[in-house]
Amino acid sequence: MIQSSMSALRPLRTLLFGGHYSLTRFCSGFVSRIRYINKLKENDAACLSALQNGHIFLFHRLMPLLQCSVPETFRPIALSYSEVQSVLHKSGSDGSLLKESILIGCSEQNHAQFCLDVGELDPAAIIKNCKGTFMDLRKAFFLLEGAEAPLVAKAQALLRWHQINRFCGATGQLTQRNQAGSQRTCSSSSIVYYPKMSPVVIVLVSDGKRCLLGRQSSFPRGLYSALAGFCDIGETLEEALRREVAEEVGLEVQNIIYSSSQHWPFPHSSFMLACHATVSPSHSQLNVDHLELEDARWFTEEEITCALQVKAPPWRDHRPAAWLPPKHAVAHRLIMEWKEQQHSNDTE
Numbered sequence: 001m002i003q004s005s006m007s008a009l010r011p012l013r014t015l016l017f018g019g020h021y022s023l024t025r026f027c028s029g030f031v032s033r034i035r036y037i038n039k040l041k042e043n044d045a046a047c048l049s050a051l052q053n054g055h056i057f058l059f060h061r062l063m064p065l066l067q068c069s070v071p072e073t074f075r076p077i078a079l080s081y082s083e084v085q086s087v088l089h090k091s092g093s094d095g096s097l098l099k100e101s102i103l104i105g106c107s108e109q110n111h112a113q114f115c116l117d118v119g120e121l122d123p124a125a126i127i128k129n130c131k132g133t134f135m136d137l138r139k140a141f142f143l144l145e146g147a148e149a150p151l152v153a154k155a156q157a158l159l160r161w162h163q164i165n166r167f168c169g170a171t172g173q174l175t176q177r178n179q180a181g182s183q184r185t186c187s188s189s190s191i192v193y194y195p196k197m198s199p200v201v202i203v204l205v206s207d208g209k210r211c212l213l214g215r216q217s218s219f220p221r222g223l224y225s226a227l228a229g230f231c232d233i234g235e236t237l238e239e240a241l242r243r244e245v246a247e248e249v250g251l252e253v254q255n256i257i258y259s260s261s262q263h264w265p266f267p268h269s270s271f272m273l274a275c276h277a278t279v280s281p282s283h284s285q286l287n288v289d290h291l292e293l294e295d296a297r298w299f300t301e302e303e304i305t306c307a308l309q310v311k312a313p314p315w316r317d318h319r320p321a322a323w324l325p326p327k328h329a330v331a332h333r334l335i336m337e338w339k340e341q342q343h344s345n346d347t348e
């Protein structure tokens with residue numbers, strides 16, 4: 001089903017070193033992969049050839065095709081070009097759809113990776129032929145392991161971006177994509193459009209002994225998370241963060257410390273910038289804006305430890321126990337970092 005890594009290396013070597021590659025140079029895997037992806041974005045013919053030797057992840061109306069190996073363990077299915085050709089053929093398509101595949105990356109085994117939305121075709125035939133299932137990303141994202149969740153999220157974000165950027169905002173004309181799908185151009189206005197992410201700040205506020213979590217009414221029952229909000233045009237990260245906390249809970253934060261970032265596929269494609277911040281205990285009185293948040297409250301370390309043990313909301317309880325975002329979410333990372341910090345404070 002999956003091509004051997006040696007055969008997939010050939011196009012990469014030829015492209016980078018014109019066939020006279022040096023093994024020593026080639027062995028710097030990370031740099032080679034990055035440059036390979038960059039070449040594929042610039043060179044349509046090379047990208048088409050990489051597609052013929054690459055791995056393709058199928059989606060149906062933005063739902064990834066997943067295979068369940070062990071109960072509750074899902075993986076995206078990597079298909080070869082000929083396998084997708086055969087699947088399309090069996091679904092009554094002539095295979096020309098394959099050219100619409102979008103480049104998403106390059107595996108550590110040097111397979112160029114692509115995604116393709118087959119939303120026009122009957123999903124039942126594809127599911128039967130691939131022995132998989134198309135699953136809503138909101139559910140799939142949390143069932144996938146390690147590096148596969150961000151890859152699937154990136155693929156879905158790119159597919160969505162292409163679906164909603166078919167026309168130029170200035171001329172109303174159709175835009176054309178390059179083969180990699182890394183940009184779209186309007187031939188009439190010459191405007192080049194690139195895939196976009198919306199910057200979002202997310203912050204775990206601490207008063208020294210407790211951390212602040214909130215929930216929107218749209219969250220699953222009992223789920224609490226760090227405060228988050230979209231950056232306005234012209235704002236710095238720090239300004240957006242101070243504004244969001246002031247708007248949502250009426251506090252003025254200090255000591256902003258950057259933690260990490262992540263691409264987040266919801267609601268569309270967000271670039272989460274995660275930070276820690278503090279307020280003094282004497283200025284920790286909350287004034288929650290209930291138009292934005294259903295609830296916000298301070299959690300002790302003990303309460304956080306309990307909440308981390310709740311795996312899913314206890315549906316029958318009238319007031320369900322609080323539970324926290326899963327490991328994939330940068331909010332989870334902020335909470336774990338805060339917990340560690342509490343321990344190092346105790347041992348100082």
Ligand SMILES: NC(=O)C1=CN([C@@H]2O[C@H](COP(=O)(O)OP(=O)(O)OC[C@H]3O[C@@H](n4cnc5c(N)ncnc54)[C@H](OP(=O)(O)O)[C@@H]3O)[C@@H](O)[C@H]2O)C=CC1
Pocket residue numbers: 198200202225226227228229230264266267270272292325328329330331332
């Ligand atoms: N990865 C993680 O750990 C976490 C991720 N998140 C993500 O952060 C995102 C932002 O948090 P949230 O509290 O909802 O944000 P906000 O507090 O900014 O509130 C969301 C509202 O902001 C308005 N808005 C402004 N700019 C945009 C934009 N570019 N795109 C969409 N809406 C915009 C919309 O209002 P209107 O509808 O009135 O136009 C929207 O309903 C969430 O979508 C969530 O998925 C949140 C918590 C944890």
Ligand SMILES: [Mg+2]
Pocket residue numbers: 227228229248292
């Ligand atoms: Mg918010």
